[in-house]
Amino acid sequence: MQKLYFKEGLLGGDWALNICVEVASDGVIAAIHSGVDIPVQVEVHDTVLPSMPNLHSHAFQRAFAGLAEYREAGQSDFWSWRNAMYHFAAQMNPDALKVIASALYVEMLKAGYTAVGEFHYLHNSHTDQALAMSETILSAAEDSGIALTHLPVLYQASDFGGKPASDGQKPFLHCNKEFERLLQVLKPRINGRHQLGMAFHSLRAVPEENFAGAVDAIENINLKAPIHIHIAEQMKEVEASVAHSGKRPVEWLLENQNVDERWCLVHATHVQEHEWKAIAKSGAVVGLCPATEANLGDGLFPVPEYIQMGGGFGIGSDSHISVDAREELRLLEYGQRLARQKRTVLTYEGGGHTGEYLWREAAKGGAQALAQPIGEIAVGKRADLLVINRDNPMMTGSFYGQVMDSFIFSGQPNPISDVMVAGEWVVRGGKHKYEEDIFGAYKETVREIAMAMEA
Ligand SMILES: [Zn+2]
Numbered sequence: 014m015q016k017l018y019f020k021e022g023l024l025g026g027d028w029a030l031n032i033c034v035e036v037a038s039d040g041v042i043a044a045i046h047s048g049v050d051i052p053v054q055v056e057v058h059d060t061v062l063p064s065m066p067n068l069h070s071h072a073f074q075r076a077f078a079g080l081a082e083y084r085e086a087g088q089s090d091f092w093s094w095r096n097a098m099y100h101f102a103a104q105m106n107p108d109a110l111k112v113i114a115s116a117l118y119v120e121m122l123k124a125g126y127t128a129v130g131e132f133h134y135l136h137n138s139h140t141d142q143a144l145a146m147s148e149t150i151l152s153a154a155e156d157s158g159i160a161l162t163h164l165p166v167l168y169q170a171s172d173f174g175g176k177p178a179s180d181g182q183k184p185f186l187h188c189n190k191e192f193e194r195l196l197q198v199l200k201p202r203i204n205g206r207h208q209l210g211m212a213f214h215s216l217r218a219v220p221e222e223n224f225a226g227a228v229d230a231i232e233n234i235n236l237k238a239p240i241h242i243h244i245a246e247q248m249k250e251v252e253a254s255v256a257h258s259g260k261r262p263v264e265w266l267l268e269n270q271n272v273d274e275r276w277c278l279v280h281a282t283h284v285q286e287h288e289w290k291a292i293a294k295s296g297a298v299v300g301l302c303p304a305t306e307a308n309l310g311d312g313l314f315p316v317p318e319y320i321q322m323g324g325g326f327g328i329g330s331d332s333h334i335s336v337d338a339r340e341e342l343r344l345l346e347y348g349q350r351l352a353r354q355k356r357t358v359l360t361y362e363g364g365g366h367t368g369e370y371l372w373r374e375a376a377k378g379g380a381q382a383l384a385q386p387i388g389e390i391a392v393g394k395r396a397d398l399l400v401i402n403r404d405n406p407m408m409t410g411s412f413y414g415q416v417m418d419s420f421i422f423s424g425q426p427n428p429i430s431d432v433m434v435a436g437e438w439v440v441r442g443g444k445h446k447y448e449e450d451i452f453g454a455y456k457e458t459v460r461e462i463a464m465a466m467e468a
Contacts, residue, residue, distance in 0.1 A: 014043060015436055018051050019400070021416075022061035023369070025391035028413045032061065036396040040206070040435030045392060058431065059404075060416060062372065063389045064127035064397040065338040066379030069241070069279050069300050069329025072114035072150065073135050076459045077101045078334045091247050091309045098332075099181030102135055104462045107145040110135070114153035116455035119445045120336040122159055124427065127397040127434045128385040129159055130329065132212050132241060132279070134166035136195075139183040143195055151203060156447065158439035160206040160397070162383035164241050165199065167192050167227050168214040173257035175220040185214070189223050193230040200234050206395070206435050208384045210239030210275075216262050217250055224270060239275055239384050241300065242266070246280035246311050263288040272297050277382035279329065282312045289315055293324030298382040302331035303344035313348050317358050320374070327379030339421045342371040368417035395435050402430035402443075 015036040022032050029047035037043040051057055081097045105113075114131075121129060131150050136143040147165060154161035168185035171178050178186055187195065196211060203209040211231040213219045219227070231238045245251055245262045254262045263284050266272060272295045279300035281292060292299060301314060309332070316326065328341040335341065346367055349358040360370040373389070380388030387397040401408060401420060405428035411419040420428065432440035439445060 014038075016055075017061075017398075018055055018057045019061040020057060020059050020403075022390065023063065023373070023417065025389040034061070034390065034396065034398070036436040038436075040396055040437070041386075042390065042392050042394050042396050045390065058400045060401040061390065062125075062399045062401065062417075063376050064387060064399050064432065064434075065125050065372070065376050066128040066130070066327060066383050066385055066387060067121055067126040067329055067338070068130040068277060068298070068327040068379045068382045069302055069331050070117070070129050070131050071134070071332065072117050072131060072153070073102060073105050073110055074098065074331075075117040075120075075333040075336070076113045076455075076462065078332065091311065092249070094309060096181065099179075101462075101466070102184065103181070104465055105135055106137065107142060107149045109458050109462060110146060111149045111153055112451075112454045112458040114150055115156050115451050117333060117336065118153055118157035118159040119448050119451050121330070122157060122432050122434070122439050122445055123429065123443070123448075124337045124339075125399045125429050125432065126330075126338055127160060127432065128162065128379075128383050128387060129154070130162045130164055130210075130239070130241065130277070130383045132164050132166055134168050134185045134212075134214055136165070136187065137184045138186050138191070143187070143191075144198060147195070147199055148202070151207065154207060157445070157451070158434050158437065160385055160387075160395075160434060161203075162208040162210055162239060162385060163199065163203055164210045164212040164239065165192070165195055166212040166214050167223070168218045169223060170218055170220060172217050173253050185218075189226045189230070192227060196230050196234060206385075208239070209234065210241065210384065212241040215243040215250070216254055216265060221258075221265075221269065228270070237275060237384060239277060239382060241277040241279055241382070244278045244281050245283040246306075246309075248283055248312070251283045261285070261288065263292065267291050267295065274381060275384075277327070280306065280311060282306060282314050284314065286318070289319045289324065290322055293319055293322035296325075298378045299324060299326045300329050300382060301326055301341075301345060302329045303341050303348060304335035305331035307344060307348070308332065308334050313352055316345065316349055317353075320359065321362070325378040325381060326375065327382050328375045337427070338375075342368075342375060342421050346371060366414035366418050368419070368421040369414045371421065372417050396433055397435065398433040399429050400431040401428050
């Protein structure tokens with residue numbers, strides 16, 4: 014049994030002082046005591062927090078961050094960004110993806126994310142590399158130490174009504190049979206702290222008659238496996254959905270699929286009152302990616318009304334223009350402040366600390382969406398923990414609930430000193446043990462891709 018000591022921490026129930034967390038050999042928290050006498054000559058860490066799940070990632074896009082901030086003549090929007098992204102995606106092979114995903118996952122760990130939902134559609138299925146691309150993601154997770162919820166994505170069409178895929182979308186495609194086979198082959202390979210789920214890319218990309226077969230395929234593997242979907246990110250897709258079926262995307266999904274706690278509705282941005290009420294009632298989690306949604310000009314999800322109805326949410330870094338849980342939560346709150354000309358919009362009913370509320374709720378919702386036993390420090394949960402260094406100037410003078418407010422709202426430097434996944438320290442003193450090699454390989458690979466794209 015490993016015993017860890019902390020001066021203070023955010024436990025499942027509340028803030029506590031002088032904490033001892035006992036971690037069993039399987040990486041699960043076996044006991045928690047607070048108010049203990051801390052023995053001399055043991056390592057005592059400052060502030061312990063539950064780690065944050067990152068519920069939405071397209072790993073390869075990390076190396077594309079910053080390459081689409083230039084306006085050509087004509088419209089610059091989500092759809093023009095997507096064309097540029099397809100051009101970049103065409104450069105990816107298993108070797109390049111391995112290097113980029115490993116570096117990204119190291120960045121995530123340093124930023125406090127200990128589990129990632131990899132919404133994986135870059136299968137390179139047109140060159141028969143689908144299994145290799147998925148294995149690459151798994152091996153990047155293993156090398157970095159992050160917990161993976163692998164979500165192979167079903168992608169079949171360019172628009173509603175089964176419109177044929179464009180050339181840029183060819184690497185993403187599977188028929189239902191091939192997709193089912195991929196899930197079956199992956200099933201025995203994904204174990205330990207890793208989970209297997211599936212995703213529908215969007216209603217645009219999968220004809221409605223193919224939903225049931227894919228849900229059966231994942232349910233045959235695990236009845237509780239996560240199911241994710243990009244649902245209503247852009248008004249253009251809402252309008253196309255209405256033109257196709259007479260239903261808005263969330264309306265169609267809730268009426269035609271058994272949406273429950275397994276489901277994560279990523280970018281449920283454009284919803285009407287009856288839709289967000291129905292999502293809250295379903296038990297599904299809404300996946301919000303505030304930095305990417307701002308970068309792509311998506312819009313704002315009505316978070317305050319939704320959480321009042323008991324709706325769950327989590328955060329993702331999606332295109333990875335930011336790999337920082339604190340920045341995602343800050344932007345989530347700031348978007349609502351700007352839209353409503355109010356302060357401390359997202360917090361407990363009856364009031365409380367916004368920082369603490371955001372961290373707790375996003376950790377809980379993210380853990381549900383990824384089927385990972387994390388999201389709070391409690392007996393029976395996996396020991397995925399963060400330590401904040403209270404020596405950091407931005408963390409001075411804050412106590413209890415204010416600690417989380419300072420952590421999220423008082424600046425850019427990262428005060429996370431240590432990160433533990435399943436009872437093992439993967440970041441110590443702000444450094445990941447393999448970061449030099451992994452970041453070195455990343456720089457070399459990205460330089461090669463840039464040169465290939467210039468040529
Ligand atoms: Zn996405």
